[in-house]
Amino acid sequence: xxxxxxxxxxxxxxxxxxxxxxxxxxxxxxxxxxxxxxxxxxxxxxxxxxxxxxxxxxxxxxxxxxxxxxxxxxxxxxxxxxxxxxxxxxxxxxxxxxxxxxxxxxxxxxx
Amino acid sequence: xxxxxxxxxxxxxxxxxxxxxxxxxxxxxxxxxxxxxxxxxxxxxxxxxxxxxxxxxxxxxxxxxxxxxxxxxxxxxxxxxxxxxxxxxxxxxxxxxxxxxxxxxxxxxxxxxxxxxxxxxxxxxxxxxxxxxxxxxxxxxxxxxxxxxxxxxxxxxxxxxxxxxxxxxxxxxxxxxxxxxxxxxxxxxxxxxxxxxxxxx
Numbered sequence: 165x166x167x168x169x170x171x172x173x174x175x176x177x178x179x180x181x182x183x184x185x186x187x188x189x190x191x192x193x194x195x196x197x198x199x200x201x202x203x204x205x206x207x208x209x210x211x212x213x214x215x216x217x218x219x220x221x222x223x224x225x226x227x228x229x230x231x232x233x234x235x236x237x238x239x240x241x242x243x244x245x246x247x248x249x250x251x252x253x254x255x256x257x258x259x260x261x262x263x264x265x266x267x268x269x270x271x272x273x274x275x
Numbered sequence: 276x277x278x279x280x281x282x283x284x285x286x287x288x289x290x291x292x293x294x295x296x297x298x299x300x301x302x303x304x305x306x307x308x309x310x311x312x313x314x315x316x317x318x319x320x321x322x323x324x325x326x327x328x329x330x331x332x333x334x335x336x337x338x339x340x341x342x343x344x345x346x347x348x349x350x351x352x353x354x355x356x357x358x359x360x361x362x363x364x365x366x367x368x369x370x371x372x373x374x375x376x377x378x379x380x381x382x383x384x385x386x387x388x389x390x391x392x393x394x395x396x397x398x399x400x401x402x403x404x405x406x407x408x409x410x411x412x413x414x415x416x417x418x419x420x421x422x423x424x425x426x427x428x429x430x431x432x433x434x435x436x437x438x439x440x441x442x443x444x445x446x447x448x449x450x451x452x453x454x455x456x457x458x459x460x461x462x463x464x465x466x467x468x469x470x471x472x473x474x475x476x
Binding site for chain 2: 195196198199200201202203204205206207208209210211239240242243244246
């Protein structure tokens, strides 16, 4: 493999990142959802510090990609919006982490 | 840091933060105050005083869930975490009750001068506090809750003090109950200040 091939390979791996997850707000939302089964809007808002508008718009994009499910219910006569990662979302998150870890391992090996 | 350790840390931190509201501390503190007070002032019912906290644990857990969900939101933990939580709750209840009953039994046995020498009789008033103190220290390591360590130290120190003064075993429970309740109230006030009720979109 020539240096240019290697560089191209590294570049393509970098470009392999799931751009949907790579965005910081969505990454932090997915990280928080990954470690639980499901959580509601208030919980995610407290954990991430994101505003209602931010959470809603990012979750809508993740839902469109079938990474999360959104369920609107009532609890004690109050509306509750619950989010959960789908199997696709969990798998995508694991893959994303593997790409990041591989890239970080490469960069630390280079030093 | 291993590959999944950062996510495990995130889960652990999230779980710990979700329970830093002082409600369990207030429940434990009031239980200790009640059992200690019953031992000192209501000796006729001291034997069954421990039943009331046991009965109140279910309403306390339901009330805590409803109170905290309005402020920090709803979360369903993963199956392993739910199993761990269930095991700990049952373990703490069984261990606490067993140690309390053991302490009462040993206290009654040790208090009988006909059956024992002076040494055991002199230690008898502190036994219950010591045993509960060891439970608290055990829970401190099991639940990674450092304040439980402080509660255990207060109970053990109270037990030593009670044995030296030959006072009622209720006093160290009252002392520890006061410390635990005050700590719980302080945590609850901070929790309410930091987490006002918010609506959902």
